[in-house]
Structures are given as structure tokens and as C-alpha cells.
Amino acid sequence: MTNLTGATDSLGQAIDVKTADVKVITGPDLSAALVGQPQTVVLEYTDDLGRTQRFNAVVTTTATQASITAKTDQVVWPGDVKNLTAADLVHNVIDADGQAVTDLSNVTMSGVDATKAGVQTVTLTYTDAAGNRVTTTINVTVDLATLTTKDVQVVAGPTAKWDYLTSLTGATDSLGQVIDVKNARVQVVTAPDLSTALIGQPQTVTFEYTDNLGQTQRVSALVTTMKTQAAIAGRDVTVVAGPNAKWTLTDSLDGSQSLAADGSALSATDLAAVTTNITPNVQKPGTYVLTLSYVDAAGNLVTGTANVNVVASQAALQVQDSQIKVGANWQAADNLLRVVDSTGQPASIEQVTVTGTVDTTKAGIYPVTYKYTDAAGNVLERTANVTVVAEPTDPGNGGGTTDPGNGGGTTDPGNGGGTTDPGNGGGTTDPGNGGGTTDPDNGGGVAAPDNGDTIRTQPEPVTPEPVADSSPVATPQPTVKKTTIQADQVRPATAALRSVAAAKTPQSSGLPQTDERRTGMTTMVAGLLGLTGLFSAWGVTKRRQRK
Structure with missing residues (x-):
């Protein structure tokens, strides 16, 4: 045509x-x-x-003018491969006559593998009206880079912070190789509102990830804010007042019941951040009510209370005076009645400092100081006097000495001192002891003193005849009881205290007192004079009978 x-x-x-x-x-x-x-x-x-x-x-005939031109090399996401067409890759098409082609239905392309990483060559083909086919190629890279996320919960608060990394679970590069999300180029496009106004309401956050090929992709996640679980628990404590008394805020914190914003136990660092409104005076007894304050990681303030009971020390130290004889054994524990610690519990003598010595070989009074310091630094000091006394004089020494340890001045018989012998019949003068007995042969002479209280008369040459047995009737001798003071041992706090004064030597009621001795002596002398006269009269009668 x-x-x-x-x-x-x-x-x-x-x-x-x-x-x-x-x-x-x-x-x-x-x-x-x-x-x-x-x-x-x-x-x-x-x-x-x-x-x-x-x-x-x-x-x-002339050559066709048909041609096809591709776009620049393309990078596509795996999900976009299935929708990829030649029109997405063709820049322009010229028909055989050199006219631009707008209908690209006659353009075809080779396939792309969406699972294959790296560059893939795609061929584009155009057939003109004369059946001439023209082709071109383009490099298509399937980008396997990914960024995965998860939904998270964040504690709301005035200074609450959201770490976007907590919402990311993983990342890969364009070749599908796993990389650390910290090294991925991620930008937060939309951040959550962490104020307490939106507690419990899920919020969508958006991330933009730029991979190693410069390709960007956007992913999203949910962030839900929640109320803080932070709590601060106090613990009541008791402190004994004293110079060394100590208290720290940690003592009043119950770490097992104190929680962070996320409900976990407070760390040592968190506990160190707790504050109190007052500091108790551990030198002054009383109850101090503390208000404990803690600000959690989200800026929420929580409070608690604790009592610090400062009490006086229950420490006690009690000693006693004692008396021992020369040569007796003595230990520091002998004079220590009781020692208890600041809590009222028994303490040992090893905790007591004893100052002073007792020389048991020499009579005298020895002060011994006991000093006890309790755990709070309170010092207790007591002094006990230990009296060392000499042994009493031997009662058989002829001196008529009253035994100071026999119960109070009982006269010792048989010492040649003119004392009535309590065992010879009730006050009868012993005729052979020089005790003032009138000699029946002295003719009634005046009694002559001899060795103290003894009265002796001048004897006559005539020996008296035997007379009836006049042995004195024995009278029971009063018993003198000696009591040795035993030092108390260390007693527990509940033990009753025993006074040294309680251990006294009983007095014998049958012994003569000083005034009674004088009266008895006068009576005895009068009796002796009477007996002397009797014996003299009896002697005169006998001589007359002989004559």
C-alpha cells in the first residue's frame, strides 16, 4: 500500500x-x-x-530504527520482586521508524530470584513492527536486609526513658548476614509518650533502617507504658546508747521488701540512693521515726517509714567486799557478784578488767577495781575491799587472850589466868591450879596474890585428913561456831544478790560478857575466903581432938 x-x-x-x-x-x-x-x-x-x-x-529497504533503553541498576526488596515488571526497568523504547513507543506491551524481561542475594542481570526485549527485536540488560539486586522488632512495656514517670534498642530483636545486611542491632543505622521516626497520662495505652513507634546499600526501610513496634512498682520498706531497729553506738541508714532498710521501678530487688547502688528526713541521735535514748525516700529510674518518688529505738544500756557490774585470813587463796572472781552486757545477758569475767593485787601473806585492806566496757562503749567501774586478817592467838599460851574468831570474846578456860573453868563443876576453884584456892593448912591466913587473878594463902605444917570427894560437877561448855565467808561467783542477770553482811558469825549466848566477868570474879573471891575460914575452923577442931 x-x-x-x-x-x-x-x-x-x-x-x-x-x-x-x-x-x-x-x-x-x-x-x-x-x-x-x-x-x-x-x-x-x-x-x-x-x-x-x-x-x-x-x-x-532500510535498517530498523527500533531501540530499547533500561533504567540504572536497581535494588529491590524481596517482597517487591513478584510485582516487578519490564516497565519498572525500561527507560524508553523507539520503534522501527524511530518513533517513541509508549505502549510497552511488546517489551519483555527475564526473571528475578527474590531469595538470591547479590546482583542479578535482567534482559529487556522489544520487537518492532517489522519484527526486529532489540534488547538491553539491567542489573537488579535483591536487598535481603531486615530489621525485626518486638512490643515492649516501659515504666511511666517524670524522667522515664525508652531505649529503642529494647524494641529491636535483630538486623541483617543486604546479603542477609546477621549484624548487631547496635551497629545498624536505625533512626526513630516516631517515639512514645512516657508520661503517666497514657499509662496502659499501647503506642506505635516507627524505625527507619538504612542498610549497607543505602536502602531504607521502615518498621514499627508497640510501646505500652505502665505504673511504677517501686517500693521502699523500712525496718525497725534498736540501738543501745553509748559512746561507741553506731547506726547507718542501711540498718533501717529492708532490702528484701524494697523494689525498683520494674519490680526487681533494689541493687546496692539503689539502696545507697535512699534518703531520710532525720538522723537519730544514738547518744540519746528515745524513739526516732524516719521517713525514707527513694526516686526510681523513671523519676517517681516513693516513701516508707522506720523506727530507730535508742535505749539505755542494761549493762551492770556488782562487786562485794570480803575478808580472808592470811595464807588463804584469793581470786578476782571471789569479789565479783554479777556482770551483764548491754542487752542484759550474762558476761564473763574475761570481759572485766581487774586492777589491784591482794597480798594474802600480809594482813591489810586491799582495794581491787573492776572495770567493764559494754559494746556501746559505756564504762562501769566498781571497787571491792579485800581485808586480809591474821590468825588469832593460840588459846593455850597462858595469856588469857580472847579469840577474835570464836564468836565474841568467850573466856578460854585452863589458861592459868584465874578464870573459872567451865568444865570443872560449875565454878569450883581448882585446888591445884594456882587459881586462888585457899590452902587448908595455912591457918586461915590472908590470901596472897600470885600470878594475876590467883589468890594463894600460907599453908600450915599440918596436912588435913582426907575428906569426901569434892570433884566439881561438870557443866556443858558452850559451842563457839566459826563461819567462813565464801565469795559469790559471777551470777546471771536474774540471780538474786547475796550481801557479804549476810554471812555473820553466830554469837554464843552462854559466854560471859565483860561486866559479867568482873561480877563473877568478885563472887569467886568471896567464896574462896569463906572456904578458907571453913577449912581453918575444921583444922582447929581436929587438933583439939588429937590433943
């Missing part, structure tokens, strides 16, 4: 060449081999009367 310019019928009327009966008798060779070489073509036209005529035309 391109070689026909017009046609008429048998009447000479113009007709559309498209409706004319035209046949190609000799056509051109349109192969690329004869491109540019003119070729004669023969056409035969049959008009409406059936008459035919032939005419010639020259056809010269």
Missing part, C-alpha cells in the same frame, strides 16, 4: 486504493541482506470492468 498513491474505476472515478483490486506480482526482498538496494516490484490492478493492467514501483 505504501507504493500506491491512488486509483480510479472504469469511469475514471477515484476510488480508495484500499478497495482497489491490486495484486503484487513481484514483491521486494526485505531481508537485511538487500538493505539499501532498490528493487522493482510489479503490481496488477483489475478494474470494475474486469480489465487488468500492470505497473512497476521501486522499493528500497
Whole structure:
């Protein structure tokens, strides 16, 4: 048709060449081999009367102008591969005549593997109207980079903070290799509101991840704020007042019941951040009520209370005076009655400092100081006197000495001192002891003193005849009881105290007192004089009878 310019019928009327009966008798060779070489073509036209005529035309073939151009190399996400078309990769297409093609339905492309990392070559093909096919290629890279997230909860508060890394679970690069999320180029596009106003309401946060190829992708996660679980628990403590008394705030904190904002136990660092409104005076007894304050990681303030009971020390130290004889054994514990610590519990003598010595070989009074310091530094000091006394004089020494240890001045019989012998019959003068007995042969002379209280008369040469047995009737001798004071041992706090004064030597009621001795002596002398006169009269009578 391109070689026909017009046609008429048998009447000479113009007709559309498209409706004319035209046949190609000799056509051109349109192969690329004869491109540019003119070729004669023969056409035969049959008009409406059936008459035919032939005419010639020259056809010269030319090369096609068709072409296709691809875009620059592309990077696509695996999820986009299935929707990828040639139109996404073609820059432009020119037909055989050199005209731009807008309909790209005649353009095809080779496939892309969405699971394959790295560069893939894609071929684009265009077929022009003459059937000429033109192609081009483009590099398509499937980006396997990923960023995965999770939903999290965050404690709300005035200074609450959200770490975006807590919402990320993993990341890979363009080749699908795992990388540390800390090293991934992640930017927070939308952050959560951590104020207490939105507690319990999930909020969507958005992240943008830029991988090693420069490709960016956006992912999201949920962040839900919650109320703090922080709590501070106090513990009541008791402190004994004293110079060395100590108290720290840690003593009043119950770490097992104190919690951080997330409900976990408070760390040592957290406990160190607790404050109190007052500091108790451990030198002054009393109850101190503390208000404990703690600010959690989200800026929420929580409080608690604790009591510090400062009490006076229960320490006690009691000693006693004692008396021992020369040569007796003595230990510091002998004079220590009781020692208890600051809590009222018994303490040992090893905890007591004893100052002073007792020389048991020498009579005298020895002060011994006992000093005890309790755990709070309170010092107790007591002094006990240990009296060392000499042994009493031997009662058989003839001196008539009263024994100071025999119960109070009982006269010792048999010492030659003119004392009535309590065991010889009740006050009868012993005629052979020089005790003032009148000699019956002295003729009634006046009694002469001899060795103290003894009264002796001058004897007569005549020996008296035997008389009836006049042995004195024995009277019971009063018993003198000696009591040795035993030192108390260290007693527990509940033991009753025993006074040294409680251990006294009992007095014998049958012994003569000082005034009684004088009265008895006078009576005894009078009796002796009477007996002397009696014996003298008896002697005179006997001589007369002899005569």
C-alpha cells in the first residue's frame, strides 16, 4: 500500500486504493541482506470492468530504527520482586521508524530470584513492527536486609526513658548476614509518650533502617507504658546508747521488701540512693521515726517509714567486799557478784578488767577495781575491799587472850589466868591450879596474890585428913561456831544478790560478857575466903581432938 498513491474505476472515478483490486506480482526482498538496494516490484490492478493492467514501483529497504533503553541498576526488596515488571526497568523504547513507543506491551524481561542475594542481570526485549527485536540488560539486586522488632512495656514517670534498642530483636545486611542491632543505622521516626497520662495505652513507634546499600526501610513496634512498682520498706531497729553506738541508714532498710521501678530487688547502688528526713541521735535514748525516700529510674518518688529505738544500756557490774585470813587463796572472781552486757545477758569475767593485787601473806585492806566496757562503749567501774586478817592467838599460851574468831570474846578456860573453868563443876576453884584456892593448912591466913587473878594463902605444917570427894560437877561448855565467808561467783542477770553482811558469825549466848566477868570474879573471891575460914575452923577442931 505504501507504493500506491491512488486509483480510479472504469469511469475514471477515484476510488480508495484500499478497495482497489491490486495484486503484487513481484514483491521486494526485505531481508537485511538487500538493505539499501532498490528493487522493482510489479503490481496488477483489475478494474470494475474486469480489465487488468500492470505497473512497476521501486522499493528500497532500510535498517530498523527500533531501540530499547533500561533504567540504572536497581535494588529491590524481596517482597517487591513478584510485582516487578519490564516497565519498572525500561527507560524508553523507539520503534522501527524511530518513533517513541509508549505502549510497552511488546517489551519483555527475564526473571528475578527474590531469595538470591547479590546482583542479578535482567534482559529487556522489544520487537518492532517489522519484527526486529532489540534488547538491553539491567542489573537488579535483591536487598535481603531486615530489621525485626518486638512490643515492649516501659515504666511511666517524670524522667522515664525508652531505649529503642529494647524494641529491636535483630538486623541483617543486604546479603542477609546477621549484624548487631547496635551497629545498624536505625533512626526513630516516631517515639512514645512516657508520661503517666497514657499509662496502659499501647503506642506505635516507627524505625527507619538504612542498610549497607543505602536502602531504607521502615518498621514499627508497640510501646505500652505502665505504673511504677517501686517500693521502699523500712525496718525497725534498736540501738543501745553509748559512746561507741553506731547506726547507718542501711540498718533501717529492708532490702528484701524494697523494689525498683520494674519490680526487681533494689541493687546496692539503689539502696545507697535512699534518703531520710532525720538522723537519730544514738547518744540519746528515745524513739526516732524516719521517713525514707527513694526516686526510681523513671523519676517517681516513693516513701516508707522506720523506727530507730535508742535505749539505755542494761549493762551492770556488782562487786562485794570480803575478808580472808592470811595464807588463804584469793581470786578476782571471789569479789565479783554479777556482770551483764548491754542487752542484759550474762558476761564473763574475761570481759572485766581487774586492777589491784591482794597480798594474802600480809594482813591489810586491799582495794581491787573492776572495770567493764559494754559494746556501746559505756564504762562501769566498781571497787571491792579485800581485808586480809591474821590468825588469832593460840588459846593455850597462858595469856588469857580472847579469840577474835570464836564468836565474841568467850573466856578460854585452863589458861592459868584465874578464870573459872567451865568444865570443872560449875565454878569450883581448882585446888591445884594456882587459881586462888585457899590452902587448908595455912591457918586461915590472908590470901596472897600470885600470878594475876590467883589468890594463894600460907599453908600450915599440918596436912588435913582426907575428906569426901569434892570433884566439881561438870557443866556443858558452850559451842563457839566459826563461819567462813565464801565469795559469790559471777551470777546471771536474774540471780538474786547475796550481801557479804549476810554471812555473820553466830554469837554464843552462854559466854560471859565483860561486866559479867568482873561480877563473877568478885563472887569467886568471896567464896574462896569463906572456904578458907571453913577449912581453918575444921583444922582447929581436929587438933583439939588429937590433943
